[in-house]
Amino acid sequence: MSVALVIAVRGGPLAKSRCAGVLSRRDRQALVAAMLEDMLEAATAVGAVTVITPTLELADLAAHHGARTLLEHQPFGLNAAFAAGRRAQASDTPVLLLPGDLPLIGSEDLEQAVQAIHGGAVVLAPSRADDGTGAIGLPAGVELPLMFGPDSFRRHLAAARAADRPLHIIESGPLGLDIDRPEDLERLLQAGATRSAAVLRRALVPLEATA
Numbered sequence: 668m669s670v671a672l673v674i675a676v677r678g679g680p681l682a683k684s685r686c687a688g689v690l691s692r693r694d695r696q697a698l699v700a701a702m703l704e705d706m707l708e709a710a711t712a713v714g715a716v717t718v719i720t721p722t723l724e725l726a727d728l729a730a731h732h733g734a735r736t737l738l739e740h741q742p743f744g745l746n747a748a749f750a751a752g753r754r755a756q757a758s759d760t761p762v763l764l765l766p767g768d769l770p771l772i773g774s775e776d777l778e779q780a781v782q783a784i785h786g787g788a789v790v791l792a793p794s795r796a797d798d799g800t801g802a803i804g805l806p807a808g809v810e811l812p813l814m815f816g817p818d819s820f821r822r823h824l825a826a827a828r829a830a831d832r833p834l835h836i837i838e839s840g841p842l843g844l845d846i847d848r849p850e851d852l853e854r855l856l857q858a859g860a861t862r863s864a865a866v867l868r869r870a871l872v873p874l875e876a877t878a
């Protein structure tokens with residue numbers, strides 16, 4: 668059974684609020700859309716993608732890139748979004764759960780996670796910048812309590828160990844590079860030619876021009 672890739676992205680006026688000091692609301696929303704497109708380019712090359720979002724424009728963007736879309740009536744948080752995305756799959760479908768702010772992932776990063784899931788392992792990728800979780804992979808028939816939020820990686824790790832499942836931790840690479848804060852934006856700009864970096868360059872040029 669192929670691994671279903673599930674991307675959860677909220678968007679909307681509160682998107683990336685931690686970058687409000689350096690990006691306008693319009694630019695933050697444009698960045699979220701560009702990050703989603705960058706993720707979809709990698710994910711659709713690896714398998715079937717489901718995008719769950721409360722934002723119609725992001726659902727339309729995802730559908731344009733060939734993803735299945737689930738529209739939330741309103742955002743109830745990342746855990747609820749992933750739970751709904753999981754329920755939308757057949758019960759014996761393995762899944763790779765991806766928050767929608769990982770624009771630097773490539774198909775090779777996802778293939779590594781998919782192979783480990785096919786091998787029966789729970790996949791966990793810690794977020795580099797904080798104690799969060801960048802991605803969770805669940806083999807067919809394996810459930811794990813979803814506890815995205817503060818200190819989430821430690822809690823997901825404990826739950827996976829309690830489930831007595833083989834574990835595959837992806838310590839390095841773009842699955843742990845979520846874009847949340849102004850200091851993350853520099854890393855995005857340095858990473859090269861992505862849609863997200865192009866949006867940032869357009870958004871930040873006025874600041875650089877006046878520097």
Ligand SMILES: Nc1nc2c(ncn2[C@@H]2O[C@H](COP(=O)(O)OP(=O)(O)OP(=O)(O)O)[C@@H](O)[C@H]2O)c(=O)[nH]1
Pocket residue numbers: 675676677678681682683684685686719720721739741742743744745748766767768847
């Ligand atoms: N579909 C969906 N995605 C969500 C929801 N809450 C958070 N996300 C996504 O989960 C990922 C990680 O969440 P955050 O880092 O908090 O993203 P964010 O809320 O845009 O950023 P901040 O405003 O700085 O918290 C982002 O891609 C969010 O868009 C939700 O209720 N529904």
Ligand SMILES: O=C(O)[C@H](O)COP(=O)(O)O
Pocket residue numbers: 745766794797798799800801814815816817819820845847
């Ligand atoms: O672990 C988590 O909750 C996700 O990685 C989101 O964390 P963040 O809000 O720090 O991006």
